[in-house]
Amino acid sequence: xxxxxxxxxxxxxxxxxxxxxxxxxxxxxxxxxxxxxxxxxxxxxxxxxxxxxxxxxxxxxxxxxxxxxxxxxxxxxxxxxxxxxxxxxxxxxxxxxxxxxxxxxxxxxxxxxxxxxxxxxxxxxxxxxxxxxxxxxxxxxxxxxxxxxxxxxxxxxxxxxxxxxxxxxxxxxxxxxxxxxxxxxxxxxxxxxxxxxxxxxxxxxxxxxxxxxxxxxxxxxxxxxxxxxxxxxxxxxxxxxxxxxxxxxxxxxxxxxxxxxxxxxxxxxxxxxxxxxxxxxxxxxxxxxxxxxxxxxxxxxxxxxxxxxxxxxxxxxxxxxxxxxxxxxxxxxxxxxxxxxxxxxxxxxxxxxxxxxxxxxxxxxxxxxxxxxxxxxxxxxxx
Amino acid sequence: xxxxxxxxxxxxxxxxxxxxxxxxxxxxxxxxxxxxxxxxxxxxxxxxxxxxxxxxxxxxxxxxxxxxxxxxxxxxxxxxxxxxxxxxxxxxxxxxxxxxxxxxxxxxxxxxxxxxxxxxxxxxxxxxxxxxxxxxxxxxxxxxxxxxxxxxxxxxxxxxxxxxxxxxxxxxxxxxxxxxxxxxxxxxxxxxxxxxxxxxxxxxxxxxxxxxxxxxxxxxxxxxxxxxxxxxxxxxxxxxxxxxxxxxxxxxxxxxxxxxxxxxxxxxxxxxxxxxxxxxxxxxxxxxxxxxxxxxxxxxxxxxxxxxxxxxxxxxxxxxxxxxxxxxxxxxxxxxxxxxxxxxxxxxxxxxxxxxxxxxxxxxxxxxxxxxxxxxxxxxxxxxxxxxxxxxxxxxxxxxxxxxxxxxxxxxxxxxxxxxxxxxxxxxxxxxxxxxxxxxxxxxxxxxxxxxxxxxxxxxxxxxxxxxxx
Numbered sequence: 001x002x003x004x005x006x007x008x009x010x011x012x013x014x015x016x017x018x019x020x021x022x023x024x025x026x027x028x029x030x031x032x033x034x035x036x037x038x039x040x041x042x043x044x045x046x047x048x049x050x051x052x053x054x055x056x057x058x059x060x061x062x063x064x065x066x067x068x069x070x071x072x073x074x075x076x077x078x079x080x081x082x083x084x085x086x087x088x089x090x091x092x093x094x095x096x097x098x099x100x101x102x103x104x105x106x107x108x109x110x111x112x113x114x115x116x117x118x119x120x121x122x123x124x125x126x127x128x129x130x131x132x133x134x135x136x137x138x139x140x141x142x143x144x145x146x147x148x149x150x151x152x153x154x155x156x157x158x159x160x161x162x163x164x165x166x167x168x169x170x171x172x173x174x175x176x177x178x179x180x181x182x183x184x185x186x187x188x189x190x191x192x193x194x195x196x197x198x199x200x201x202x203x204x205x206x207x208x209x210x211x212x213x214x215x216x217x218x219x220x221x222x223x224x225x226x227x228x229x230x231x232x233x234x235x236x237x238x239x240x241x242x243x244x245x246x247x248x249x250x251x252x253x254x255x256x257x258x259x260x261x262x263x264x265x266x267x268x269x270x271x272x273x274x275x276x277x278x279x280x281x282x283x284x285x286x287x288x289x290x291x292x293x294x295x296x297x298x299x300x301x302x303x304x305x306x307x308x309x310x311x312x313x314x315x316x317x318x319x320x321x322x323x324x325x326x327x328x329x330x331x332x333x334x335x336x337x338x339x340x341x342x343x344x345x346x347x348x349x350x351x352x353x354x355x356x357x358x359x360x361x362x363x364x365x366x367x368x369x370x371x372x373x374x375x376x377x378x379x380x381x382x383x
Numbered sequence: 384x385x386x387x388x389x390x391x392x393x394x395x396x397x398x399x400x401x402x403x404x405x406x407x408x409x410x411x412x413x414x415x416x417x418x419x420x421x422x423x424x425x426x427x428x429x430x431x432x433x434x435x436x437x438x439x440x441x442x443x444x445x446x447x448x449x450x451x452x453x454x455x456x457x458x459x460x461x462x463x464x465x466x467x468x469x470x471x472x473x474x475x476x477x478x479x480x481x482x483x484x485x486x487x488x489x490x491x492x493x494x495x496x497x498x499x500x501x502x503x504x505x506x507x508x509x510x511x512x513x514x515x516x517x518x519x520x521x522x523x524x525x526x527x528x529x530x531x532x533x534x535x536x537x538x539x540x541x542x543x544x545x546x547x548x549x550x551x552x553x554x555x556x557x558x559x560x561x562x563x564x565x566x567x568x569x570x571x572x573x574x575x576x577x578x579x580x581x582x583x584x585x586x587x588x589x590x591x592x593x594x595x596x597x598x599x600x601x602x603x604x605x606x607x608x609x610x611x612x613x614x615x616x617x618x619x620x621x622x623x624x625x626x627x628x629x630x631x632x633x634x635x636x637x638x639x640x641x642x643x644x645x646x647x648x649x650x651x652x653x654x655x656x657x658x659x660x661x662x663x664x665x666x667x668x669x670x671x672x673x674x675x676x677x678x679x680x681x682x683x684x685x686x687x688x689x690x691x692x693x694x695x696x697x698x699x700x701x702x703x704x705x706x707x708x709x710x711x712x713x714x715x716x717x718x719x720x721x722x723x724x725x726x727x728x729x730x731x732x733x734x735x736x737x738x739x740x741x742x743x744x745x746x747x748x749x750x751x752x753x754x755x756x757x758x759x760x761x762x763x764x765x766x767x768x769x770x771x772x773x774x775x776x777x778x779x780x781x782x783x784x785x786x787x788x789x790x791x792x793x794x795x796x797x798x799x800x801x802x803x804x805x806x807x808x809x810x811x812x813x814x815x816x817x818x819x820x821x822x823x824x825x826x827x828x829x830x831x832x833x834x835x836x837x838x839x840x841x842x843x844x845x846x847x848x849x850x851x852x853x
Binding site for chain 1: 520523611615616618619620621622623635638639641642643645646647649650651653654656657658660661662663665666669670672673676677679680681
């Protein structure tokens with residue numbers, strides 16, 4: 001296992017990438033000790049255990065929350081009710097049921113896992129406020145996609161034309177604002193001040209992440225930390241804070257809230273690491289978006305940063321954002337020649353392991369197991 | 384879900400808002416020679432008493448205010464003397480004296496009202512945007528904007544507006560929120576869970592020169608939202624970019640900057656709102672943003688922000704709805720939210736809402752009327768969806784306007800502004816628009832009668848009056 005040494009140069013390095021002082025570095029240093037979770041279980045965390053520690057049969061994550069998920073898109077469309085036909089068409093465009101709805105699924109599973117941990121009956125559905133959060137998470141995600149597509153001048157998304165290609169960029173941006181605003185109204189309507197603060201942090205992180213993508217760190221040592229921080233803000237923040245929000249709504253203690261947050265954060269970073277790997281591996285048809293897209297946008301993701309360890313000449317290209325002819329091809333080649341994809345995967349696995357370690361602090365339930373299963377699905381996904 | 388009423392259809396003024404007999408007789412003297420029909424067109428362009436309705440005293444419950452208004456008419460018919468300061472005299476005689484020497488010119492009126500108002504709230508409102516303008520993110524954008532110099536990307540215009548804004552109207556939204564807050568004063572009891580609130584919350588309840596800290600944040604948020612909206616409305620459609628605008632690459636880069644800076648401001652508005660720790664406020668201010676987005680889908684515009692004539696018949700009711708969605712809603716709902724933050728009851732909230740709404744509409748009408756009173760440049764373009772044009776179409780039919788427009792292509796057109804202006808001036812539309820402006824101003828003034836006399840209240844009234852001077 002060859003991971004850049006600076007990742008482990010000291011505690012607090014990786015925890016930079018979150019708003020909370022997490023203990024993310026610890027599991028990375030003791031990779032194989034995650035099974036003895038019970039020993040660190042505090043009394044408050046384990047007080048409401050009902051089941052024994054018998055292994056729960058692995059459950060299909062999607063199946064478990066299918067009841068809640070079945071109305072997701074209809075609920076979203078109901079929120080986005082407007083008289084303007086163009087605005088309605090554009091704001092409903094991505095809520096066609098073709099998306100993975102990965103975020104709502106995680107949020108709903110986390111809701112039920114927390115509810116059960118806090119004493120709810122087995123198999124009871126997520127609270128309506130928690131279902132709202134899952135809906136809001138999908139809306140925030142979609143709004144940011146709409147804006148990203150204009151910024152990145154993308155043509156296709158999820159296998160169909162970008163919404164920005166339908167009625168021009170201006171309307172696309174305003175549509176994104178509209179979706180975001182409606183989600184903000186739906187959030188406020190839940191009536192919980194703390195939850196509003198948590199999710200507004202996500203919106204800020206998304207923008208700051210986008211700003212971070214504009215610049216490249218000159219210092220090679222800072223580059224990886226910068227990348228991870230950006231990854232947290234652009235991808236993991238939404239999962240982390242919405243998981244925390246549903247934990248809050250479940251009436252959880254601070255410890256449980258933190259578990260939910262850490263799970264979301266680690267899973268989110270792993271998710272993005274895999275996404276960045278797939279950008280080098282997949283074919284266009286499979287992903288529904290062009291490949292090596294990141295390089296073409298001038299972005300250096302984990303595989304390239306790992307490859308630059310072996311090929312220092314990549315550093316100059318990273319600095320000029322692969323702007324010169326041949327840069328993109330050379331960088332791709334460097335990635336395939338080295339084991340940088342393998343290294344990226346190992347890093348993603350570490351984040352997944354930490355997510356598992358976190359979630360296993362909750363009382364065992366089918367939902368908890370589903371969240372564990374989900375980490376494997378994230379690692380093994382092909383699209 | 385919290386809801387606030389959409390703009391009601393225009394109705395006849397309630398009796399209490401109409402001219403009393405006493406005032407009719409007094410003001411009649413100055414108007415005998417002017418009736419509605421015999422005013423030559425060019426006269427409309429200069430500040431002269433126009434007709435009875437234009438001199439309606441706005442507020443009969445308040446003698447001082449009313450006298451203020453008669454004085455204004457005298458002032459208007461007198462030659463202006465430059466360099467005289469305006470006095471907020473308390474007796475009518477003092478006021479008449481002062482006002483008779485008052486400098487005329489609409490910019491001065493408005494600017495004076497603004498600078499007086501700034502003093503009332505405690506600091507120049509341009510400070511309101513300073514905090515976010517100095518952020519790393521926006522400084523970064525500003526640096527990148529240099530690449531765009533020479534192109535016609537609208538973000539340059541918006542950015543310039545931060546530094547210098549000819550109409551001084553950039554930050555009036557925040558200013559109105561602060562004034563309404565101060566005029567309303569301390570509110571009733573605070574909602575729930577007072578004991579266990581932390582530091583931040585108590586800060587929100589500290590008053591600095593009569594305004595709660597939370598209300599100042601809200602004013603800043605209102606400005607941020609408005610600026611974000613300007614940024615995002617300035618995103619150009621790349622398909623429509625012509626060589627005169629700049630290269631597609633540059634325009635796309637400008638879009639990127641516009642999207643990011645708008646998003647940055649919106650995100651800051653979002654976190655700022657959340658920190659006010661009042662979900663009703665979050666809801667109502669968010670709904671104002673949604674209104675703005677809905678409003679901007681009602682009309683088509685080109686890359687330079689020129690609005691096209693709508694396909695269907697566009698009546699003044701549509702104009703009012705559209706203007707309310709695009710600019711009135713934010714001001715109205717922010718004013719209402721400021722009342723919520725202070726813990727004022729619903730009736731006070733409604734009045735603040737009404738003030739904001741009608742003030743915004745009156746202000747818009749004032750701006751729409753400017754091209755019809757300023758004859759310096761006969762070819763000066765104006766919005767095809769501005770109130771005088773809409774009213775003219777109601778009066779003379781749509782063809783009267785479309786005759787002056789040559790559709791060059793789907794997304795561009797040529798307008799003979801000179802002819803179109805003369806066409807509009809030949810009808811009653813300019814009058815009707817002024818009437819409408821007075822009508823909204825009266826409603827705004829009627830709304831602030833709920834507040835006790837104060838500097839802040841006078842400032843609100845003065846700003847309203849300033850937009851009714853043509």
